[in-house]
Amino acid sequence: MFRFPSLLLSRRLHRRKLSSTPSRPPSLPLSHPIYLIWGSNTGVGKTLVSAGIAASSLLSSATTPSQFHYLKPLQTGFPADSDSRFVLNKLRQLSLLRNPNVHLSSSHRVLNVSPAVLDTNLLPGEVGRGHSELHCKTLYAWEEAVSPHLAAEREGLAVQDSVVLETLGECFEYVVERGAGRERSDVLCVVETAGGVASPGPSGTLQCDLYRPFRIPAVLVGDGRLGGISGTISAYESLTLRGYDVVAVAFEDHGLLNEGPLMSYMRNKVPVLVLPPIPRDPSNDLMEWFESSHRIFTNLKEIMLSAYFERIKKLQDMPREARDIIWWPFTQHKLVPDGGVTVIDSRCGENFSIFKVQKTEVIAPQFDACASWWTQGPDAIMQAELAREMGYTAARFGHVMFPENVHEPALNCAKLLLQGVGKGWASRTYFSDNGSTAIEIALKMAFRKFSVDHGFIVDCHDDTTNERPTELMVLALQRSYHGDTLGAMEAQAPSSYTGFLQQPWYTGRGLFLDPPSVFMHNNTWNISIPEGYVWESQKGQSITFSSSDEVFHKGRDKSELATVYSSYISKVLSRFKESNNVGALIMEPVIQGAGGMHMVDPLFQRVLVNECRSRKIPVIFDEVFTGFWRLGVETAAELIHCVPDIACFGKLLTGGIIPLAVTLATNAVFDSFIGDSKLKALLHGHSYSAHAMGCAAAVKSIQWFKDPCSNSNITSEGRLLRELWDDKMVCRISSHPAIQRVVTLGTLFVLELKGEGASAGYGSLYARPLIEKLREDGIYMRPLGNVIYLLCGPCTSPEICNQLLIKLHRQLEEFYGCKN
Known part of the structure; x- marks a missing residue:
């Protein structure tokens, strides 16, 4: 005997803004299909489509148990209007009508409501038990029937985007737990949005942007009314422009044949399904409409399942196919281990979305800490x-x-x-x-x-x-790198990139100075002076600064070190027999990137520029x-x-x-x-x-x-970025026994691991275990031998940068413990 569900309402009262900074964006599980249900506008029938898919999933077979999850992240007009309750009630009615012998258990929960609906009398009941399961949840609900951003502002339940995503991620974890042991196709989850594609969420962010970190495949409920072709195409383009995959479009038939122009526009790449006209009589229970739409919803469900399995197969096959036909740059293919190919499904802001196999398959965020080659x-x-x-x-x-x-x-x-x-x-x-x-x-x-x-x-x-x-030459610096084309390589010092194996034509048409470098160690900024510089008064003594500001201060022009630099440059140029043929100075200002992320003393570069000016040598900044x-x-x-x-x-x-x-x-x-x-x-x-x-x-x-x-x-003032890297964490890492040097400047944080012989240099694999652990911890890094670095963006928050340093320090401790 079918037992009908209870309404389980858990109220978490929020009178102030809900805020949270999750350690990283949540993952999207792929153990079972999850879809977003979008509407080209409000009132086009998203909830009817959700209910129809649910009925097709739960009520089509008396022998195969199945599970359906309906999630409504944002609901306004509550409790008079509750889409999750509507889905629940319609499935209850359809179950009795279509197959009374199918035992269906169901639950309904509303997780967060605004203070305005505290007096609503919603009594809990008993949960039904049965062969198949329906789980309906509303995540956030407001009383006033307006856009979520207005309701949130007026009713005291303001919710940040990160909190909505985190709550939705928790719901996905529940889907995985409940579906454990079931076949992939026996569990289906839909997430129904509120209003249209570009309707604002509670923070004011458009929902098409709000849910983008998950990049959940989409079903678009179009508009079959007059003007609906334009609205449906606009909604479709808004989704695809943001990288969503729309697997199907469905809309109510209003007798205007809107499907023709839509199929022509989409070039038959996306199925367009036409639903029967919906009865307008409020007393109509819609049972006949659902029955007449059953075949269409079954077709839609099969399209969704087919797209899901096609996606899974592509993700699983991509590493093998890539190994067979792609030649990666700067990569020794023989050293790429099994499982070492990262499958990137998409990017959202600073995070890759990568395909991973953990306890189950997921699309997981991974911070792009090398900024995709800067x-x-x-x-x-x-x-x-x-x-x-x-x-x-x-x-x-x-x-x-x-x-x-x-x-x-x-x-x-x-x-x-x-x-x-x-x-x-x-x-x-x-x-x-x-x-x-x-x-x-x-x-x-x-x-x-x-x-x-x-x-x-x-x-x-x-x-x-x-x-x-x-024959003109360049004046450049040791450890320089200016690109991979033949002329650019001639303007850089000999390195791993210019050897006979890489560039048999390379001659190095220049004079390459050995520059002093700046780094932090044990929370102190140091300058390392190479051999060849004459500075008797400081011989054997270290040159230190308490902060990077002192390193960059222009007042150093009057220091004794400036004279030492000038003497070194003049001496090297005078000894170079082709010094009159030096036709350009080329250098990377302050940071030498591919050469090992070395920081050059800015005073040295300033002195060098001045020397070239006096000799009428043009100056190039790379x-x-x-x-x-x-x-x-x-x-x-x-x-x-x-x-x-x-x-x-x-x-x-x-x-x-x-x-x-x-x-x-x-x-x-x-x-x-x-x-x-x-x-x-x-x-x-x-x-x-x-x-x-x-x-x-x-x-x-x-x-x-x-x-x-x-x-x-x-x-x-608009001239500087604020400090992004936490001073205390930088100090701790610079003082770590595994670290040779640290450089931090702007969006860049660099550390060099102590290494000797084969453990040092560009060809070193010494950092590989640390890199693998960091990737597992959600940070994508690519080393320069035993030098590893974090590179954020100009817009990255200091909080995110601090999280990166904390993870780096934690993994560094483990790495050092294993090495010693």
């Missing part, structure tokens, strides 16, 4: 903004040729660059496609400027021979890594208190959404290419030079990062 900076909100901006720009421009042309995104981007990172020195912007090619362009610019200044220019009307008046707030300022030139003649930017320039690079130059550099012959012009370009999507993304990113309204880390 390109990333956006939070989830900025990511959505960039996606919209690029979608608009792609639709408007596609791609257009650039020489002698102009379009709005390129012009706006150039203006912002010259008013920002190039302010006070640059007058021209040259667009390219990535950092390495930006360097190639910079070298051509610098060599031309040097040749003009030193009288090396030949007759440009007949410059078709390979004859050269001189800011592909360091630019756009990576080091806590918009440009690293602010840290060394001097400007270049030429500078290269990339990576964070576009927020990491699409490749783009620029080379900025002074007017004097530009003028060295001006003449009556085209042969004197800069004959360098790319098919996608100044592509509109990249320029539009750069405009949005530049503005976003420096605006305190969108980036809370910007100080009131």
